[in-house]
């Protein structure tokens with residue numbers, strides 16, 4: 001007997017990031033690779049108290065099977081929270097998911113046929129490419145600039161099933177789409193009849209100014225919006241949500257039922273208990289100030305240690321610096337050397353659906369502390385210097401490394 005796998009299985013690929021994370025488990029490696037929130041930010045005490053309250057007040061309900069749509073009060077909370085960001089939705093449009101990653105999978109399941117085109121930014125979130133690929137999506141790269149995808153690119157992508165966009169502090173590039181571009185994109189999508197899938201796990205992690213209103217606020221029923229509790233509370237909860245127009249909601253719900261019946265009701269009740277009285281309004285600013293300091297430390301370290309010809313834009317939020325290396329360097333080929341030197345990053349090629357730019361890489365500034373950010377970037381600078389055929393720069397000599 002032999003197992004014959006579905007064609008779909010051929011399209012399931014290992015996540016480059018998870019593979020790299022395995023490498024970096026070796027003690028002593030400074031990993032700037034994974035986008036793991038700083039564990040120090042997890043609200044352990046608030047979770048412990050909320051868990052005790054849930055087990056005291058509604059133990060049997062919390063441990064029972066529950067509605068696939070999600071826990072009603074948490075859906076209400078999400079709708080209210082989004083209204084505060086300019087996105088008016090009904091609680092009935094909110095589907096609680098097992099992480100926003102599940103939301104991406106459900107969107108793929110409901111909207112993609114074999115060969116359907118899906119318009120994506122270049123680069124884009126690797127996990128979305130992974131979620132959509134098994135449904136046999138054909139990725140349609142969207143041309144963009146420093147402000148995000150170009151409106152004319154959306155207009156030209158009208159035949160796609162949807163465009164997948166990350167307006168706030170994109171993973172991996174860190175770029176935030178300004179308001180005028182958002183409005184132009186919403187208008188272009190409407191004129192092309194192109195639905196939008198907006199993924200926003202990083203919107204609350206801003207360090208200079210809050211991002212503009214969601215794209216979905218201007219796109220209305222033409223948008224699906226995904227949010228997450230992973231970056232503002234803890235990713236281990238696996239709690240996210242999809243906001244969908246009425247015409248899509250029942251199908252997303254049925255897809256969710258088939259996938260896992262419902263997101264753990266225990267987690268939903270505990271999280272609702274944590275957030276209901278406004279906890280995030282005190283908690284998130286503490287995450288922001290921590291990550292802001294780490295971002296600034298990484299920016300300074302990059303200026304100090306990266307060789308001339310490297311470029312990056314200091315991100316206004318999120319978790320990542322996106323670095324462009326001098327042409328000719330290949331970040332994938334250099335990774336083993338970097339790991340041998342004691343530092344890890346994610347090669348940028350993983351984030352492209354086509355025509356990968358090999359001389360790019362992503363660095364996370366949230367997981368390791370300021371001292372190790374400095375040391376990790378110093379080690380990376382040495383690897384890049386050697387690859388360029390020069391001696392490792394001593395100190396400060398690469399201060400004009402082209403940060404924009």
Ligand SMILES: Cc1ncc(COP(=O)(O)O)c(C=O)c1O
Nearest residue numbers: 099100101125171201228230240
């Ligand atoms: C852009 C983006 N979308 C979705 C996710 C998935 O997040 P989660 O499933 O933890 O909500 C991530 C995780 O890093 C992400 O960066």
